[in-house]
Amino acid sequence: MAAPAPHPFVYIDAAALHSLLPFPSLISHLRAGLAHPELSADIQCPQRVSFPLPTAPSAALLLMPSWCAHPTLPYLALKAVTSFPSNSPRLPSVHAAVSLFSSATGAPLASIEGSALTLRRTAAVSALATSLLTSPARPPSTLALAGAGALAPYLAEAHLAALPSISRVLVWNRTKAKSVALVARLREVHPGLAVEEAEEMDEAVAAADIVSCATGSTEPIVRGALLRPGAHLDLVGSFTPAMRECDDEALRRGRVFVDFEAAMEEAGELVGAFQRGVLRTEDVAGTLAELAAGTVQGRRGDDEITVFKSVGTAVVDLLAAQLAYETHIAAPNNE
Template sequence: MAAPANQFVYIDAAALHAVLPFPSLISHLRTGLPAFSAGIHCPHRVSFPLPTAPSASLLLMPSVSAHPSLPYLALKAVTSFPANSPRLPSIHAAVSLFDSASGLPLASLDGSALTLIRTAAVSALAASLLASPTRPPSTLALAGAGALAPYLAEAHLSVFPSISRILIWNRTKAKSTALAAKLREAHPALAVEEVDNMDEAVLAADIVSCATGSQEPIVRGELLRPGAHLDLVGSFTPAMKECDDEALRRGRVFIDFEAALQEAGELVGALQRGVLQREDVIGTLTELAAGRVVGRRSDDEITVFKSVGTAAVDLLAAQLAYETYIDTTKKA
């Protein structure tokens, strides 16, 4: 689809939620990743320290499509200010979208909202491809109650209407209480429970989704139920990890992109220790979506999906948001 000719637009968080409902974005990624990811070039992320604050930094993540049916390039700029007060998030982001044929600026999008939405959509897409098709999941466990957690819940609910129970564990009780209240208000028929330890949640869950900054395993693989699906979102450095080696030994392991093998602490450590071999990582999300690798092979098999994020998904999400926004504006 050619980039629509239109004036430059700003798509804020509220508009992004309107134009990127999870069913639409998940479907778009399922078809778009196999069709376009080979032609999307994502140079290495660049980080700049900022002289205004010793602990602050600016990160730039570009992506450009060489495919004529995806005529866009995008740049996500992320600021990290760890010293911000608790009332102000430490991470902020903006995504700029350009026409790749002319360089014409097309849109600026709220990068924080876009990242939350697309990250949850990637997890739910992987779960939809890896969870048992004959034994629909009924219980979802969430580790972590931060900004991403409600998005993960909503994304999984959108692909699994069979989910009737959500278990929430978080180190800070007040955050899990607030998330539980939010989910109960949005889904009155859903059983939402807080748990005091993650072991309890893992033992009960069909899908376990982790979005924490933990540097110690919080999911013990020996407790995963036969047929469970483990979704690991939080770690993005070799020092971070959300599951132990046993989870990887027991599971059939998939990743979002190859970068996970260098960035995710669970995988980096397991590969270094010989717990995993490279061939034990079955494939990427793109290969799964394209049917080039086999996902789940039985109802009792355990599957593991590790994501670290990529600018290619930012580009596809920004494309869908922009084109939907322009189409909606024209019809208004």
Template structure:
């Protein structure tokens, strides 16, 4: 008999397994908002508990990138697990059409397809764009939970795009001591609009949201500084980081992109989400080439930090830097939580 997925935190595993069994012959298209299925709290918890136990069982080939035109492309990101606790195959399909900005459409669209790894049968299709926003933000949230000071008060958010509100929510979920969020964007109106949108929501328990035009001024205030931009010019100057700050770098994924300067890398103790960051992230590749630090100076990756195999923050004066580039490992774990929670709620 084919093995069935084990639902997460299910109060009634028997009923949920019945749902899983009945769903095998009828793939689910999860069209409802992921906001009603998972939260940043729940996904951070899931990553924290699952990454140490199943990450080594997940096959994660290099993503395939097919140019469709001089500017547009199709990307395929497959993964599959050999663990009985994660009986899935997942594929994220991503299209990149930068010209879409001229017709008021997102440049990136994605879909995530989940299969049963025992039978190969399709199980579900999920909005891959939103799933990626959630998993990216929650990786950063989990890292800041481990690396940031536990008395952090001020979060500085650099960038006000689609990922920014997710990063803010993830850092707030992971760091309940945060009291203020300051948002900066090249177009200040976008930062102001985001701050206004978040301000006054009951879920944030009185957290203050504001925008500011002076990037250098607010970096000096940040206990956690989170960056989500496609900048090729360093935005965070290391000399401006306060002692004890945690710097979260999310945006860059090519050698030409960089969100901080060499001084931030030099002053900080650097950690990565996975080894691909050492080869892809512009901040790190450039720092290696210029001899600012060596690869051997990187403090460790996220799984090693969770397991306690690498030392994170050593004291309240340490500056920590976390660089993420994403991976199919966290994609499949995020899809697992969405799928199994959806089935549990439906049943």
């Protein structure tokens, strides 16, 4: 395995990361990396571990390692995430950093701001799945966003980058002030885009070709009966069995895909559906890597409803960190 060429250790902050990982490039890079059969086989991603911390109420440290021995991805990455739910509203409760090393020599290469990397890779994964599961014969025009938190603007930008046919965005959030702020932000950045606040989530679901959810809900906010024929449902928010963004009817009507197998053990929508006999594990049609590689069939008809559930994994952290690092050191002013 070839070691990366020697280069001074670098720190990539959030501002630099956003410019280094434009969505068209990041989505393309993730698709190529996930579809590469040898690369996918060589990436190692142990289960993330969590340690409770006695320093603050409910505080925790999560460690997510990944590495690869393939010469086109000779890196080892460790993402460390801290969760401090009791932080004041002015201070984020979650912080993250990614340490990147050479997997050939173990030499440290970079420290990367992890929160920005997580936001961009999460949104890019959703947009990649949506682009692989929507019908080319019926390009989507309306995107509905459930949730107006930190991830929401990135989900909007990633979907707009992957699917230029989107001309209308509907925003719903339980806290009206947040949805109003997101609508204003998107209108400012995209003056030609129709951006509207949805008063009711049911209204947004019934009108949308794509429904993308990024909430911390423990009760279904998407009613499957309202999904239009041919709609795509993107579920990002839940990452524990107690969380749930859609009802069982959405899973009954839809053909379900996941980012990685871990989603079947962690996502409340799927765990609950398995327990209630609504869905079997063998009913899950495939993973994002299989979709990207073309080893499983995606959408089978224009009217089919598709569902994509992601919970995140260090694999996409590794690929995103690779793209950020290699783009950074290739810049002329960083030689």
